[in-house]
Amino acid sequence: MNILTHKELVKALLIKSETSRNSDSVLVANVWNHYIKEIFKIDMETFSGTDLLKMMSRDDLPNFESIGRIRRKWQQTHPELRGTNWKDKQEHEDVVISQVRDFHNTNETIFEDE
DSSP states (O other): OOGGGGHHHHHHHHHHOHHHHHOHHHHHHHHHHHIIIIISOOOTTTOOHHHHHHHHHTTOSOOHHHHHHHHHHHHHHOGGGOOTTHHHHHHHHHHHHHHHHHHHHHHTTTTTTO
16 A cells, blocks of 8 residues: 555544544554445444454555554644644653664674674
């Protein structure tokens, strides 16, 4: 699936749902719900977890990471689409970057001598 095909749907959901602005899990659930009901015309009353897993394995649904990437881009360029915890996440960004670098540096030698 082309990531750009989901761009406007993600924007519409961000406008409509405050919880989607704060949680990729909620946003993904809303995007997938839209695809299952509106695109594939599947009755949610008869739709099972197995059906969901099959759709995911066939790449019938938009990728979780792509949806999050689209959300981040919209929020970067449109402050009105940011969630209530956006500022907190930005302030915490340096700590996360430092932790990732520390993890990389401490685990860099794991695979030496192999």
